[in-house]
Amino acid sequence: MKTKIKEVEKVLDIVPMKNWKVYKQRPLMVAGPCSAETEEQVMETARLLAESGRVDVFRAGMWKPRTRPDSFEGVGTEGLKWLKQVKEHYGLPTAVEVATEKHVYEALKFGIDILWIGARTSVNPFAMQSISDALQGVNTMVMVKNPINPEPDLWVGAVERLCKAGIKHVGAIHRGFSSYEKTAYRNQPKWQIAIELRQRIPDIPLLCDPSHMGGHRKFILDLAQKAMDLNYDGLMIESHIDPDNALSDKKQQLTPSDLVQLISQIVLRDPETKDSDFINALHELRSQIDIYDDQLLDILESRMLVAETIGKYKKEHNITILQSARWKEILTRAIEKGEKRGLSSDFITVILEAIHQESINHQMKVMKEA
Ligand code: PEP
Numbered sequence: 001m002k003t004k005i006k007e008v009e010k011v012l013d014i015v016p017m018k019n020w021k022v023y024k025q026r027p028l029m030v031a032g033p034c035s036a037e038t039e040e041q042v043m044e045t046a047r048l049l050a051e052s053g054r055v056d057v058f059r060a061g062m063w064k065p066r067t068r069p070d071s072f073e074g075v076g077t078e079g080l081k082w083l084k085q086v087k088e089h090y091g092l093p094t095a096v097e098v099a100t101e102k103h104v105y106e107a108l109k110f111g112i113d114i115l116w117i118g119a120r121t122s123v124n125p126f127a128m129q130s131i132s133d134a135l136q137g138v139n140t141m142v143m144v145k146n147p148i149n150p151e152p153d154l155w156v157g158a159v160e161r162l163c164k165a166g167i168k169h170v171g172a173i174h175r176g177f178s179s180y181e182k183t184a185y186r187n188q189p190k191w192q193i194a195i196e197l198r199q200r201i202p203d204i205p206l207l208c209d210p211s212h213m214g215g216h217r218k219f220i221l222d223l224a225q226k227a228m229d230l231n232y233d234g235l236m237i238e239s240h241i242d243p244d245n246a247l248s249d250k251k252q253q254l255t256p257s258d259l260v261q262l263i264s265q266i267v268l269r270d271p272e273t274k275d276s277d278f279i280n281a282l283h284e285l286r287s288q289i290d291i292y293d294d295q296l297l298d299i300l301e302s303r304m305l306v307a308e309t310i311g312k313y314k315k316e317h318n319i320t321i322l323q324s325a326r327w328k329e330i331l332t333r334a335i336e337k338g339e340k341r342g343l344s345s346d347f348i349t350v351i352l353e354a355i356h357q358e359s360i361n362h363q364m365k366v367m368k369e370a
């Protein structure tokens with residue numbers, strides 16, 4: 001793990017990532033249809049988005065990685081001509097998804113400004129390597145969507161392959177992760193993975209794609225706001241002139257006017273301030289947080305010591321570590337108490353499961369001791 005991070009840092013050292021931020025406004029807004037369908041649909045969507053003045057880059061998918069066969073798989077190279085016209089007519093830089101070397105060559109031939117790599121491609125190191133090889137020596141921007149698996153290393157690895165190929169302008173797009181469990185969102189955000197990516201590779205822009213994350217237009221504003229509050233650099237949002245009749249992702253697309261309205265509702269907060277009163281107040285509050293964190297650690301340490309003593313008794317009396325009835329009792333009690341304190345049952349469950357697992361690990365160690 002350590003060496004891998006070092007390797008990324010080494011690559012990033014020689015790549016002036018910070019220069020990537022060529023766009024003036026935050027958030028950098030990438031918008032456009034999930035799929036290019038017809039020349040009219042592409043041109044009309046682009047016209048409305050360009051005229052709004054709120055969109056920096058026009059996106060449209062030409063080759064669509066669909067989960068099931070017999071779905072609309074995109075118009076292919078034909079649609080790149082329309083993107084070229086979008087740039088010529090409306091002056092918007094364009095972005096397209098590439099999944100193979102051939103897509104890269106086609107997109108470059110048509111002068112596409114930004115290439116993005118989809119979640120079903122960034123998950124595959126072979127595909128990432130062949131795309132990176134195809135991009136050697138090219139000065140195009142490339143954005144890497146998070147892989148469908150919630151695996152930070154895979155995402156970092158995908159970025160790393162592009163950096164190693166000498167691509168100077170690399171960015172990341174957080175679009176959420178697949179899971180078997182059905183949740184309200186189409187993909188689980190797992191914000192902590194994007195935060196980890198940002199910590200490990202701080203100088204590349206990070207965008208959020210709330211369209212694919214939410215899977216429905218009703219979730220987009222909340223997710224976009226959350227991303228901006230986490231200081232993301234930009235957003236990629238799907239927009240279609242007639243979402244209900246879109247050939248892909250119809251539930252999550254917004255009309256250009258709904259998109260513009262949504263953008264105006266996002267509250268942009270500054271990541272930093274020079275206001276010394278605010279800085280002092282924040283400093284003091286953060287000191288309080290540090291004190292509470294220290295107390296939490298002290299309490300956890302004491303709790304583990306008690307768990308170890310229980311482990312010794314269990315060993316002496318030849319009793320199993322896991323006592324399901326007791327565990328259920330602990331959890332129910334804590335959820336009830338937590339709710340009265342404004343702590344959600346999800347939060348309490350996650351915390352207690354982690355604490356319980358750590359107690360089991362400590363008791364296992366005790367059992368093994370001679
Ligand atoms: C898309 O942007 O249309 C797309 C297919 O995205 P993802 O790879 O995130 O599913």
Ligand code: MN
Nearest residue numbers: 034238248249
């Ligand atoms: Mn889509």
